[in-house]
Amino acid sequence: xxxxxxxxxxxxxxxxxxxxxxxxxxxxxxxxxxxxxxxxxxxxxxxxxxxxxxxxxxxxxxxxxxxxxxxxxxxxxxxxxxxxxxxxxxxxxxxxxxxxxxxxxxxxxxxxxxxxxxxxxxxxxxxxxxxxxxxxxxxxxxxxxxxxxxxxxxxxxxxxxxxxxxxxxxxxxxxxxxxxxxxxxxxxxxxxxxxxxxxxxxxxxxxxxxxxxxxxxxxxxxxxxxxxxxxxxxxxxxxxxxxxxxxxxxxxxxxxxxxxxxxxxxxxxxxxxxxxxxxxxxxxxxxxxxxxx
Amino acid sequence: xxxxxxxxxxxxxxxxxxxxxxxxxxxxxxxxxxxxxxxxxxxxxxxxxxxxxxxxxxxxxxxxxxxxxxxxxxxxxxxxxxxxxxxxxxxxxxxxxxxxxxxxxxxxxxxxxxxxxxxxxxxxxxxxxxxxxxxxxxxxxxxxxxxxxxxxxxxxxxxxxxxxxxxxxxxxxxxxxxxxxxxxxxxxxxxxxxxxxxxxxxxxxxxxxxxxxxxxxxxxxxxxxxxxxxxxxxxxxxxxxxxxxxxxxxxxxxxxxxxxxxxxxxxxxxxxxxxxxxxxxxxxxxxxxxxxxxxxxxxxxxxxxxxxxxxxxxxxxxxx
Numbered sequence: 315x316x317x318x319x320x321x322x323x324x325x326x327x328x329x330x331x332x333x334x335x336x337x338x339x340x341x342x343x344x345x346x347x348x349x350x351x352x353x354x355x356x357x358x359x360x361x362x363x364x365x366x367x368x369x370x371x372x373x374x375x376x377x378x379x380x381x382x383x384x385x386x387x388x389x390x391x392x393x394x395x396x397x398x399x400x401x402x403x404x405x406x407x408x409x410x411x412x413x414x415x416x417x418x419x420x421x422x423x424x425x426x427x428x429x430x431x432x433x434x435x436x437x438x439x440x441x442x443x444x445x446x447x448x449x450x451x452x453x454x455x456x457x458x459x460x461x462x463x464x465x466x467x468x469x470x471x472x473x474x475x476x477x478x479x480x481x482x483x484x485x486x487x488x489x490x491x492x493x494x495x496x497x498x499x500x501x502x503x504x505x506x507x508x509x510x511x512x513x514x515x516x517x518x519x520x521x522x523x524x525x526x527x528x529x530x531x532x533x534x535x536x537x538x539x540x541x542x543x544x545x546x547x548x549x550x551x552x553x554x555x556x557x558x559x560x561x562x563x564x565x566x567x568x569x570x571x572x573x574x575x576x577x578x579x580x581x582x583x584x585x586x587x588x589x590x591x592x593x594x595x596x597x598x599x600x601x602x603x604x605x606x607x
Numbered sequence: 608x609x610x611x612x613x614x615x616x617x618x619x620x621x622x623x624x625x626x627x628x629x630x631x632x633x634x635x636x637x638x639x640x641x642x643x644x645x646x647x648x649x650x651x652x653x654x655x656x657x658x659x660x661x662x663x664x665x666x667x668x669x670x671x672x673x674x675x676x677x678x679x680x681x682x683x684x685x686x687x688x689x690x691x692x693x694x695x696x697x698x699x700x701x702x703x704x705x706x707x708x709x710x711x712x713x714x715x716x717x718x719x720x721x722x723x724x725x726x727x728x729x730x731x732x733x734x735x736x737x738x739x740x741x742x743x744x745x746x747x748x749x750x751x752x753x754x755x756x757x758x759x760x761x762x763x764x765x766x767x768x769x770x771x772x773x774x775x776x777x778x779x780x781x782x783x784x785x786x787x788x789x790x791x792x793x794x795x796x797x798x799x800x801x802x803x804x805x806x807x808x809x810x811x812x813x814x815x816x817x818x819x820x821x822x823x824x825x826x827x828x829x830x831x832x833x834x835x836x837x838x839x840x841x842x843x844x845x846x847x848x849x850x851x852x853x854x855x856x857x858x859x860x861x862x863x864x865x866x867x868x869x870x871x872x873x874x875x876x877x878x879x880x881x882x883x884x885x886x887x888x889x890x891x892x893x894x895x896x897x898x899x900x901x902x903x904x905x906x907x908x909x910x911x912x913x914x915x916x917x918x919x920x921x922x923x924x925x926x927x
Contacts, residue, residue, distance in 0.1 A: 339832075450907070456903075540744060546887075
């Protein structure tokens with residue numbers, strides 16, 4: 315921008331915000347941010363507080379944010395209910411999420427490596443197909459995917475949740491982007507030293523991508539752990555439910571007992587919130603980098 | 608790129624074997640779970656199709672007869688399904704059109720504010736605002752359902768405490784605010800709460816990419832905070848804005864869980880029946896997969912068209 319005579323005369327030192335103006339603007343900024351924070355945190359606090367209330371306190375007027383007589387009763391009720399095998403639900407969610415994450419990381423990094431560092435017939439066509447598949451919303455695919463599971467005979471099983479999720483077009487795309495930045499000289503050097511192609515992948519490429527793998531892994535884990543629509547379609551038996559499915563089912567049984575439904579909600583979100591606080595930086599950076607959701 | 612002109616044939620061959628043996632199974636697997644469902648999904652829109660009935664090859668034919676474009680015609684007919692489909696389109700469109708500006712009005716200024724505070728506090732604020740994103744949508748819907756509950760919900764208890772009358776927030780079929788049904792508005796607020804952290808983080812990243820000099824030059828020129836926001840930040844954030852607008856619209860067309868858990872099967876008088884909910888119901892409750900796949904195709908078409916229009920409108924011809 316040119317500094318012209320005109321623009322210079324507009325600068326009027328006396329009119330620029332002084333110390334008081336600066337402090338006032340800071341106060342307004344922090345007030346707005348804190349207001350937004352309380353909007354964000356209030357439902358969490360309400361969930362937590364309700365889960366520690368007794369059945370009588372949840373209907374008491376006026377409502378209390380901090381329970382008068384905090385109790386673990388709702389949690390005990392859930393854990394001691396023989397119709398609610400909560401450990402089983404946890405195990406199901408863990409089995410599905412961990413298997414999907416492991417397979418997505420393996421297939422994405424391997425395919426991403428091949429797309430990034432090798433020349434072969436049809437490379438561009440395959441990669442374009444891959445990108446095109448990213449444009450198709452899951453909701454369009456879910457009916458025929460379910461029909462495939464029916465044919466494979468794996469509806470109402472954890473396998474039905476794992477098998478269609480074992481690969482990720484987005485994962486391949488992301489991994490390729492990262493691997494392209496790894497110098498090819500490194501690969502050539504390893505090759506001259508007699509490394510096998512798979513050895514290059516596992517011993518040269520993989521160790522350099524811990525950040526990328528972690529980012530993809532965390533997102534995939536959160537996505538699979540919180541997934542609702544697909545397990546809702548696939549799973550019908552109680553013992554095969556994952557946590558989010560358990561939650562709506564539990565709510566349909568105890569809808570009026572907020573203390574119980576909120577305790578169950580806390581149990582479902584707790585592991586993911588812990589993961590979030592541990593990997594917070596990577597998650598936020600990953601979103602900013604990739605726009606992944 | 609790697610060795611494109613190999614000096615030794617064996618090296619070249621081992622690379623080809625590696626590519627073929629790793630990529631072929633992965634690509635075949637992916638095609639099996641994307642291309643096959645895509646084709647199957649298109650095919651069943653021309654059939655009255657349900658896996659519960661016996662048909663010929665892959666269930667086609669027999670009790671699942673070919674019916675031409677009847678499923679498509681049904682969407683525009685006066686049949687109950689046609690009417691429900693059009694209601695769903697209307698509701699989803701209303702949701703999308705309301706949600707996009709609402710989200711931008713909240714997240715963009717909030718991102719600018721967060722950018723203005725010091726580094727350590729910035730991380731704290733960002734962490735808090737992002738928390739709902741990682742939370743299960745089911746848990747989000749349940750806790751907001753508790754807040755909106757007509758008898759013992761937080762909102763009505765607080766209102767009653769102030770001597771006001773509570774409202775049946777999620778089941779009210781008559782109250783409208785600016786023409787928007789109350790339950791729809793409640794879900795909008797919840798969806799904003801659960802989703803705003805995502806755009807916030809992207810905006811913050813975009814703001815950090817704007818070179819400091821432009822703001823400094825504007826300050827020298829005597830621009831106030833609003834003018835800097837309007838004439839520096841917004842135009843220079845254009846590519847981020849485009850991305851955010853396209854992605855937000857894409858995901859809000861596909862909204863399902865919140866509506867399904869908070870207002871059940873379409874809410875009062877189908878006021879909150881959205882497209883994916885309709886697809887789910889037709890496919891898995893009424894087992895009419897052909898018809899449901901047709902609705903899904905319509906959703907796909909709507910999403911494609913709106914995305915292309917947006918990309919066209921928001922195209923820019925300059926770079927900084």
